[in-house]
Amino acid sequence: xxxxxxxxxxxxxxxxxxxxxxxxxxxxxxxxxxxxxxxxxxxxxxxxxxxxxxxxxxxxxxxxxxxxxxxxxxxxxxxxxxxxxxxxxxxxxxxxxxxxxxxxxxxxxxxxxxxxxxxxxxxxxxxxxxxxxxxxxxxxxxxxxxxxxxxxxxxxxxxxxxxxxxxxxxxxxxxxxxxxxxxxx
Amino acid sequence: xxxxxxxxxxxxxxxxxxxxxxxxxxxxxxxxxxxxxxxxxxxxxxxxxxxxxxxxxxxxxxxxxxxxxxxxxxxxxxxxxxxxxxxxxxxxxxxxxxxxxxxxxxxxxxxxxxxxxxxxxxxxxxxxxxxxxxxxxxxxxxxxxxxxxxxxxxxxxxxxxxxxxxxxxxxxxxxxxxxxxxxxxxxxxxxxxxxxxxxxxxxxxxxxxxxxxxxxxxxxxxxxxxxxxxxxxxxxx
Numbered sequence: 294x295x296x297x298x299x300x301x302x303x304x305x306x307x308x309x310x311x312x313x314x315x316x317x318x319x320x321x322x323x324x325x326x327x328x329x330x331x332x333x334x335x336x337x338x339x340x341x342x343x344x345x346x347x348x349x350x351x352x353x354x355x356x357x358x359x360x361x362x363x364x365x366x367x368x369x370x371x372x373x374x375x376x377x378x379x380x381x382x383x384x385x386x387x388x389x390x391x392x393x394x395x396x397x398x399x400x401x402x403x404x405x406x407x408x409x410x411x412x413x414x415x416x417x418x419x420x421x422x423x424x425x426x427x428x429x430x431x432x433x434x435x436x437x438x439x440x441x442x443x444x445x446x447x448x449x450x451x452x453x454x455x456x457x458x459x460x461x462x463x464x465x466x467x468x469x470x471x472x473x474x475x476x477x478x
Numbered sequence: 479x480x481x482x483x484x485x486x487x488x489x490x491x492x493x494x495x496x497x498x499x500x501x502x503x504x505x506x507x508x509x510x511x512x513x514x515x516x517x518x519x520x521x522x523x524x525x526x527x528x529x530x531x532x533x534x535x536x537x538x539x540x541x542x543x544x545x546x547x548x549x550x551x552x553x554x555x556x557x558x559x560x561x562x563x564x565x566x567x568x569x570x571x572x573x574x575x576x577x578x579x580x581x582x583x584x585x586x587x588x589x590x591x592x593x594x595x596x597x598x599x600x601x602x603x604x605x606x607x608x609x610x611x612x613x614x615x616x617x618x619x620x621x622x623x624x625x626x627x628x629x630x631x632x633x634x635x636x637x638x639x640x641x642x643x644x645x646x647x648x649x650x651x652x653x654x655x656x657x658x659x660x661x662x663x664x665x666x667x668x669x670x671x672x673x674x675x676x677x678x679x680x681x682x683x684x685x686x687x688x689x690x691x692x693x694x695x696x697x698x699x700x701x702x703x704x705x706x707x708x709x710x711x712x713x714x715x
Binding site for chain 1: 493497501503504505526529532534536537543548552555653654655
C-alpha cells in the first residue's frame, strides 16, 4: 500500500471511531502508537508516565474523533498535537521538577528517516519549516525546537540557556514572528 | 490551506496561539489559552495554523514501540467507561486537598468555608472536581460532579462583588468542543445544577468548566459573550 492509500486508510479509521468502532481505534493505534509514544517519551522523559499518557491520548482520540477535520489537519498532525498536549498537561501538573535535559539536546533529533506516510503528509510543510527555521538566528531556532520537542516553559528555557527570562521570551517571540512571516510567504 | 487558516495582518503582536502550540506557557496561561481555543474560532484557527506548520518538528523524533500493556489498558478503560459504575475515588482525600488549598488562601472569605462544609456533605463517590481560577490564579469557585454524575455543585471560593447588572453563567467545554451552557449560578452561595442528558457523556476529566459574566438572564447567543472570570478543568483526584 502506498503512502497516500495509508493516509486515506487512517482518515477513514478515525472517521469510523466517531461511530464507536473499536477495531478502527485499534487500527489507528497500530499505525501511529510508536510515533506518538516517541513524542510522549521525549517530552516526559519517563517511560511509565509516557505509557500512561499514551493511553490518555487514544482515549482522547476515542472521544474527540468527531472533531477531526481532514481539511484542517492531516491525521498525523492531529494525533501528534493531541500527544503533545496531553504530555505537556502532565508535565505541568507534576509537583516535582523533571530531570534536566540540556537545551542542546534538541539538536540531536535527526532530520532524516521519514516514513513514506510522514513524508507525504507533512513533506511540503516540513520542507518549508526547515527553510524558514534556517533563516532564524541559531539561538532562536534552538529555543523553538527545544520548546516544541521537550515541552519546556519560558522559565525553564531561560534557566537552561542561562539568560534572563525576558531575553528568552524575546528570542522566541521574535523567532515566531519571523517564522510566521516566512511560512506565510 | 485556505486563506481562513492564515493569520490576519492586524494580529502580528498576539503570539499566544503560537506560544500555546509551542508549549512555553505556564499552567495558568495555558488554561486560559485552552478556554480561548474552545470559545474563539479565530484563535482556534491560529492554533490550527501553528499545529500544521510546527508539527513537522516532531517528525525527527524517533518512533518507539509501545508495550502491549498500553493497548490492554486502553481496552480496559473503554470497557469500564461503558459501565455505569462510577469511580469510587477518595472524595475525602479530595476534600482534604481543597480544604488545604482553601486555608492557604489568605483572601478566602468566610462564605467559602460554609461552601466547603456544604461540599463535604456530598455523598462519597463523587469522582470529579474542578477548581475554577481567576486570571490571577486565585480560586473563585470549586465544583464537584455529584454521585450519579448527573448534576454538578458549584461553590464560591471567595466573595464576589454582587453586580446586579450581570449574570454569572456556567459553561462546560469538552475537549475540542465549544462551550455548552449549564445555566446561571449564584456567586454568593452553593448551587446545584442538573446536567442536560445530552451532555452527560462529555462530563469527564478532560472537560473544562468556566464562568462568564453575561447580561441578566444569561448569554443571548448561547455562547459566552462577556469576560470569563474563572475556569478550570475537571479532575479526579
